[in-house]
Amino acid sequence: MKHQQLLTKAxxxxxxxxxxKGFTIPCKGLYPFQWNWDSGFIAIGFAHxxxxxxKKEIKTLIDSQWSNGFIPHIIFHNKSDTxxxxxNFHRSDLSKLSNTNVxxxxxxxxxxxxIALERMYExxxxxxxxxxxxxxxxxxxxxxxxxxxNHRDPLDEGLAYIYHNWESGTxxxxxxxxxxxxxxxxSLEFKRKDTGHVDASQRPSKREYDHYLHIIEIxxxxxxxxxxxxxxxxxxxxxxxxxxxxxxxxxALIRLYELIGGYEEKVxxxxxxxxxxxxxxxxxxFDEKLGAYCHYDLxxxxxxxxxxxxxxxPLHAEIPTKERAEKLIYTMxxxxxxxxxxxxxxFDPTHERFNPKKYWRGPVWINLNWLLYHxxxxxxxxxIAERIKKESIEIIEKNGFYEYFDARKEISEKxxxxxxxxxxxxxxxxxxxxxxx
Ligand code: GLC
Numbered sequence: 486m487k488h489q490q491l492l493t494k495a496x497x498x499x500x501x502x503x504x505x506k507g508f509t510i511p512c513k514g515l516y517p518f519q520w521n522w523d524s525g526f527i528a529i530g531f532a533h534x535x536x537x538x539x540k541k542e543i544k545t546l547i548d549s550q551w552s553n554g555f556i557p558h559i560i561f562h563n564k565s566d567t568x569x570x571x572x573n574f575h576r577s578d579l580s581k582l583s584n585t586n587v588x589x590x591x592x593x594x595x596x597x598x599x600i601a602l603e604r605m606y607e608x609x610x611x612x613x614x615x616x617x618x619x620x621x622x623x624x625x626x627x628x629x630x631x632x633x634x635n636h637r638d639p640l641d642e643g644l645a646y647i648y649h650n651w652e653s654g655t656x657x658x659x660x661x662x663x664x665x666x667x668x669x670x671x672s673l674e675f676k677r678k679d680t681g682h683v684d685a686s687q688r689p690s691k692r693e694y695d696h697y698l699h700i701i702e703i704x705x706x707x708x709x710x711x712x713x714x715x716x717x718x719x720x721x722x723x724x725x726x727x728x729x730x731x732x733x734x735x736x737a738l739i740r741l742y743e744l745i746g747g748y749e750e751k752v753x754x755x756x757x758x759x760x761x762x763x764x765x766x767x768x769x770x771f772d773e774k775l776g777a778y779c780h781y782d783l784x785x786x787x788x789x790x791x792x793x794x795x796x797x798x799p800l801h802a803e804i805p806t807k808e809r810a811e812k813l814i815y816t817m818x819x820x821x822x823x824x825x826x827x828x829x830x831x832f833d834p835t836h837e838r839f840n841p842k843k844y845w846r847g848p849v850w851i852n853l854n855w856l857l858y859h860x861x862x863x864x865x866x867x868x869i870a871e872r873i874k875k876e877s878i879e880i881i882e883k884n885g886f887y888e889y890f891d892a893r894k895e896i897s898e899k900x901x902x903x904x905x906x907x908x909x910x911x912x913x914x915x916x917x918x919x920x921x922x
């Protein structure tokens with residue numbers, strides 16, 4: 486497909502997934518509501534051809550904010566019977582801080598809102614109107630950043646914890662297997678919907694779903710109180726992707742506040758928080774032997790020593806020094822980057838837990854590629870950045886706008902190698918951004 490045709494198709498996908506209430510679903514059937522970080526990426530795509538929709542995307546997400554600054558992972562604006570677990574399971578109303586206008590989940594996702602807002606500003610032709618929009622909405626995004634430091638950082642390290650794998654965005658990563666091994670969740674009765682839309686072999690197992698739901702039950706028992714969750718959740722992790730995105734969003738907010746002027750106090754606050762985050766991120770989350778950033782299990786007090794695409798996301802937030810970035814990129818190219826593979830598999834292709842078809846256990850995701858592309862450019866690894874961009878376009882051209890893709894080039898030559906949901910919003914949105922750069 487020519488790039489022009491790809492762009493037309495990508496726009497069509499976004500418009501088809503756009504809902505009357507002003508937000509966009511990730512894809513039909515499988516994900517029929519508004520998802521937090523999806524919306525950030527979607528807004529970037531819309532910004533290139535329909536800025537009003539991009540703004541609406543951000544607005545509808547921000548409108549779900551809780552009184553403590555928290556912005557949830559799924560916003561149930563509408564009813565749908567194609568997804569489990571829905572609003573009646575999550576019960577956000579249990580928290581006295583929750584938003585009474587709309588039911589949501591009681592967990593969140595990587596905070597890409599700051600990144601999205603800044604990218605929208607760069608894309609906007611009418612800068613004045615965009616500055617007005619930023620002025621109206623930036624404080625809500627700032628409050629979301631602050632939420633993590635105030636409520637998700639029990640050791641005061643500037644590193645936020647996540648209490649559920651669904652907060653990571655990399656929901657079924659093999660890294661979580663180590664945590665499931667320590668848990669003895671009851672076997673629950675429930676009716677999943679995801680396996681009705683997508684081949685069950687590409688999705689998590691029943692046992693994994695037991696754990697997912699069990700953690701939510703614990704959080705619900707404590708009415709989604711963060712301090713109680715920090716004390717009792719069996720899952721408590723400092724995730725390098727989650728924290729990188731938070732730091733990148735903080736940096737974007739600093740630049741935007743400086744641009745509009747008059748917010749010195751907030752800028753200072755963000756600067757000092759971000760500096761502390763970066764310091765502790767580097768001292769706590771880097772594993773010299775692996776040459777990569779890893780997840781830290783706060784429950785067990787140890788690093789989960791695996792390399793995944795999340796390991797490289799600190800490049801986006803300019804967390805590593807030049808020297809460390811060199812090491813990190815060396816690891817990336819050695820494990821993920823030989824000529825038989827598309828960049829960048831979601832999990833270490835040399836590891837026995839790698840699975841090229843299963844959700845976050847190996848396939849390539851366009852949103853991670855987008856973050857890595859920009860991260861590599863910041864460190865002047867232009868050649869590898871361009872390869873990621875080229876390959877991201879190529880896998881979509883070959884397979885269509887899927888949710889995730891096989892990293893093995895030979896498979897892609899022979900057969901359809903796009904998996905999960907089709908006509909997937911962030912694959913479309915970020916392709917638009919890559920092609921319009
Ligand atoms: C899956 C992904 C998550 C994403 C959601 C909606 O659950 O793991 O990152 O936000 O789908 O697209």
